Amino acid sequence: MIFSEPIVNSVTWVTSLTHGLQPTLLATATEAENAPIVLTGVLLSLVVIYLASKIGGELSRMMDLPPVLGELLGGVVVGASALHLVVFPDSGAIASDSLIMTILQFINNLTPDSVTSIFQSQSEAISILAELGVIILLFEIGLESDLKELTKVGYQAAVVAFVGVTVPFAAGTAGLMFFFHTPAIPAIFAGAALTATSIGITSKVLSELGQLKSREGQIIVGAAVIDDILGIIVLAVVASLAKTGEVDVFNVIYLIVSATVFLIGSILLGKFFNQSFVAVANKLQTRGNLVIPAFIFAFFMAFLGNAIHLEAILGAFAAGLVLDETDKRKELDQQVKPIADILVPIFFVTVGAKVDLGVLNPIVPENREGLIIATFLIVVAIIGKVVTGWSVFGQAGINRLAVGVGMIPRGEVGLVFAGIGAASGVLDKPLQAAMIIMVILTTFLAPPLLRFAFKQSVEPQETIEPADVIG
Amino acid sequence: MIFSEPIVNSVTWVTSLTHGLQPTLLATATEAENAPIVLTGVLLSLVVIYLASKIGGELSRMMDLPPVLGELLGGVVVGASALHLVVFPDSGAIASDSLIMTILQFINNLTPDSVTSIFQSQSEAISILAELGVIILLFEIGLESDLKELTKVGYQAAVVAFVGVTVPFAAGTAGLMFFFHTPAIPAIFAGAALTATSIGITSKVLSELGQLKSREGQIIVGAAVIDDILGIIVLAVVASLAKTGEVDVFNVIYLIVSATVFLIGSILLGKFFNQSFVAVANKLQTRGNLVIPAFIFAFFMAFLGNAIHLEAILGAFAAGLVLDETDKRKELDQQVKPIADILVPIFFVTVGAKVDLGVLNPIVPENREGLIIATFLIVVAIIGKVVTGWSVFGQAGINRLAVGVGMIPRGEVGLVFAGIGAASGVLDKPLQAAMIIMVILTTFLAPPLLRFAFKQSVEPQETIEPADVIG
Structure with a gap:
């Protein structure tokens, strides 16, 4: 009853x-x-x-x-x-x-x-609310990013992403095998976890510092997006390695091609879509005439991203980039802000809530081995990303430290690797704990480090928007 | 795996x-x-x-x-x-x-x-998204309502609600027993379903017509709120009747007292809370400095409403009324709008999506008896609410038809009665179908009727805000 x-x-x-006519x-x-x-x-x-x-x-x-x-x-x-x-x-x-x-x-x-x-x-x-939060965050980041600026720094971003994936992966895997005698597959898994960059955390900090549109900011965001795609591919490779001992080459090629086609295709098609979007929004006269069509587009792109086994946030980011090119940009930006304000914090708080700082307690004996491995992983994690700043070429006067530091936080993406590693059964407890500690510390250290790095900047900032800091 | x-x-x-240290x-x-x-x-x-x-x-x-x-x-x-x-x-x-x-x-x-x-x-x-949608809708309605105006029309609203509950209940129950020889308990259940008023639908239409702040609008909203409380009580009585054949007097008294204390108490306490809210919002300097404290308050009130076995929307409405009295009203209103724009449609579309118009098909033989009973229920449903307009006293020149018509839509509240009736097992199929048809038609007829009623208005409208129509 x-x-x-x-x-x-x-x-x-x-x-x-509801109507209750059905027997079930x-x-x-x-x-x-x-x-x-x-x-x-x-x-x-x-x-x-x-x-x-x-x-x-x-x-x-x-x-x-x-x-x-x-x-x-x-x-x-x-x-x-x-x-x-x-x-x-x-x-x-x-x-x-x-x-x-x-x-x-x-x-x-x-x-x-x-x-x-x-x-x-x-x-x-x-x-689900947290996931909608990070989708809207990336949509907003896309709206605030400048497609022309991003294209300008595209090569640099690709190089930074590539270096930021290979250096920590190679150093982490080799170091674990050499210093800690970790078997190959768990070492590769841990190395893979070091490649991640949390685009959510890094771009939010950049936005809060008013640095999202600076050259450094655009390189970091571009590199984080590419890093995300590389991360998907690395994860697929490592997971199939852990499962079968072999790499599914077809799947790797599929992911590379689909990610490239999706991002470039959506931006090219977006130029045509732009016109229709503005025309439709101008015709609509009921409430939400701008924000609902924008969300239809953003959620549809996020759906597509998920449906072709990439990521929802990639679709939302591409949607934001496309709509950023329209006349409605300012107005849309203003309306998306309060929506982001109530949904995005759900994402960040749940990321924090899912972390168990208990693994950091050195009084518990079984944490100690993990803490030692963690120290090694953290050093690799920081150095492996900081060096990426020095891979930027042809940009005189760029704040290389800021670019490198911007790539440090592993955030939710790092947690994913740790989670999948735990579920795959190939990682032992100390290594699992070490991976988690690495993710926690890089995530929590990156925001203050990034702030510090930008304060050390030798040139005046191009864009400081207090409006981005105080909503 | x-x-x-x-x-x-x-x-x-x-x-x-996440970190995956747990064995589960x-x-x-x-x-x-x-x-x-x-x-x-x-x-x-x-x-x-x-x-x-x-x-x-x-x-x-x-x-x-x-x-x-x-x-x-x-x-x-x-x-x-x-x-x-x-x-x-x-x-x-x-x-x-x-x-x-x-x-x-x-x-x-x-x-x-x-x-x-x-x-x-x-x-x-x-x-859950639909439920958050109706909570935010009622919060917004509360923000747009004027507490002083509502208090002014408080007695009228109470009379309208009382008449709008008793007339359809008595006429529906008696008519079913007399004309259709329905047994007492199912007849009482169907009569109870006739008492509902959908505050969501009615207030949305009023807002779209720019009539929310007119005298008629405020009486309708006030009466719909009181009707909601009366509806909770009627539903509790009828459900305990259907279950045990007896009425749980203690529960009825509990609901009456708690609803009254909750609404009046929150508004009185709100006067003190107002000051602190503005002070806090002025001190905060991170993004969402206004909208997050407002949502903390609204969701907490909605939680309280649910926790004391009333309704989440009552809490959200009270929260909106309280915050409407602050200096931040305009700014908050503007920020809540896009949030409402993306969440409220989820509520209305799902209400429509849950309805199965199949029960209206007269070609299916088992629908026919239901259609005849439905015709009777619809007549009672419309007349029983339209008469409430003539119970308004001391308001010269008021559009009585508009007040009465505004109370017609049963909407989601009517669906609840039908659903609980179906689950209780006391209703036979034709009566169930008839109740659903009544809910569908009153819901879909009310918006055009309300528009028509306001066009017949003998006096010029007090407030027409195009800003309310086009977001």
């Missing part, structure tokens, strides 16, 4: 119950019963996430650090490392680990089975 | 995989594997939903009808009645009914089990 409780909640019921409706009665509680959990999680992001972001700014660092740390505080308010079943948490679930259980007097199912649904909802 | 496919998608992986990570490998496909499904659903809302909304406007009607009809076209692009498992659909799932299955070569699980997760995500 649908009423085991005097809970009557029309709006939340509606999405779970009763079978989903339990889920329908839980639906308002899932919404309660999502709302409470969002309140916690927003509080964490704002308190963290503001404290970070007061200390003259980039706000996104505070958002990540805010996530760490409310997440698996400390308060256990925002935890996820796919990081191994169960419902009773979640403080929010404990609160919901107390309010609604739930059975353990219901709690597990509500926890799962609520976590999935927050994850 | 996590790689059964050459799908490598870093951003979507990240939300499903492998157990969730299947879900992690599906996570990027769920996102693909959500993105494609959003593209379809936005296209449906914009095409429907614009066509509606061209025919001089309120855009929200077109959004609902757009939902009908893409939903269970026609294209089967946006369908929901809790309306009895299975994965193979969903065209989007068929597309995903084709792209990713999925097993039937995976498809079922992906369909479930994707539908839950869209439902």
Whole structure:
């Protein structure tokens, strides 16, 4: 029966119950019963996430650090490392680990089975919101990037990305095999994790520093995009190596070709699409006449990116680049801002929340071997990316340190490698822990380092936009 | 193993995989594997939903009808009645009914089990987005409403709500028992379904007509809010009647007291909160300095509304009313608009998508009895609400027809009654079908009728804001 409780909640019921003519409706009665509680959990999680992001972001700014660092740390505080308010079943948490679930259980007097199912649904909802957050972030970054500028620095970006992938990969794999006698496949996996660059974190910091449109900023963003594509390819190679001991050459060629065709194709086709977009937006007269067509385009491109087994964020970034070329740019930018403001923090806080700083505790004996390997990986991770700055050619007076430092954060992409490594079973515990520590430290060190690097700049900045810092 | 496919998608992986130190990570490998496909499904659903809302909304406007009607009809076209692009498992659909799932299955070569699980997760995500949409809609309506105006018309609104609940309930229940020899409990259930007013649809239409701040508009919104509270109470009474044959008096008193305390309490406390809100928003200097604190407040109030077994939308509406009293009103209004623009259509399109117009087909013999009962219910539904206009007192020159017509749409609240009725097992098929037809027709007729009623207005409108019509 649908009423085991005097809970009557029309709006939340509606999405779970409808006309009920189908015979299967009763079978989903339990889920329908839980639906308002899932919404309660999502709302409470969002309140916690927003509080964490704002308190963290503001404290970070007061200390003259980039706000996104505070958002990540805010996530760490409310997440698996400390308060256990925002935890996820796919990081191994169960419902009773979640403080929010404990609160919901107390309010609604739930059975353990219901709690597990509500926890799962609520976590999935927050994850989807976080994913929409990073898609919109990349769309916004695309909107703020200048296609002409990006094309101008295209070669440099490609070289930086290539160096930033090969140097850490080679040094990391060889070093692990030589110094730590790690077998080849786990060493290659760890080396692959060193190649990642978090385009989300790096571009957010650049935007906060007002450096997104500087030459350095554009090289970093371009290189991070190319790095993302190279990362997809490296990951595919390594994963098939780990699984079968062989490399699926066809798949590697497929990924290289599809990524290139997708990015270049969408930008070329975009020139034609531009005209129609402006024409359509001018004709529409109901609310959302600009932002809805833009989101249709962005989400469709993100869908395409995912559908051809690349990445949703690549599609969103390409969509932003294309729409940046229209007359509607300014207006669209202004309307996307508040949407990004409420969705992007969900991404950063959940990235922080999923990290378990427990692996950093040297008092726990099994952490120690990992900490030693981690120290090695961190050194390789930083040096391997910093050197990329010196691979930039033909750009007199460029801040090479800033370019190199901008490539350091591994962020969510590094976590992916670590996660897939853990699931593949080829990594032992110390190496897993070391990879995670490397990802955490490069992610958290990069924002202050990047700020420092730009302060050391020998030339005046081309663009400083306070409007980018204060929304 | 996590790689059964050459799908490598870093951003979507990240939300499903993390450091992987927990032993349970492998157990969730299947879900992690599906996570990027769920996102693909959500993105494609959003593209379809936005296209449906914009095409429907614009066509509606061209025919001089309120855009929200077109959004609902757009939902009908893409939903269970026609294209089967946006369908929901809790309306009895299975994965193979969903065209989007068929597309995903084709792209990713999925097993039937995976498809079922992906369909479930994707539908839950869209439902949560729709729920956030109606929460933000009510927050925006609260922001656009004037607390002083609402208090001025408070008594009238209460009378209108009371008449609009008792007349259709009494006439519907008595008529069904007298003319159709329906047993008491199902008759009471159907009568209860007649009491609902969809605050979402009615206030959206008012806003689109630029009538939200007119006297009529404020009475309708006030009455719809009170009606929502009365609806919760009626639903609780009827549901406990259907279940046990008795009324749980304690629960009824609890709901009445908690709803009153919640709404009045939050508005009174809001006067103090106002000051701190402005002070905090002025101090914050990172992006989202205004919109994030506002959403923390709105989502917390919505959470509270849900947690005390009332409704999330009541909390969001109260939050909007409170923040409307601050100096930041204009700025906040402007920033909430694009957020509402992308989330609210998801709500209206899914309401339309969940409706199955198949029950209206008179060629199917089992629909006929329902159609006859439906005709009776529709007459009661319209007359029972239109008379409420004549219960307004002490307001010379008020457009009584507009007030009455504004109360007609049953919308999502009516669907809830129908859904709970179906799940309770007390309603036979013809009565179920009749209730659904009544909800569909009152929902779709109300917007054009309301527009007509306002055109018949004998006095000039107080407020017409084209800015409300074109975002």
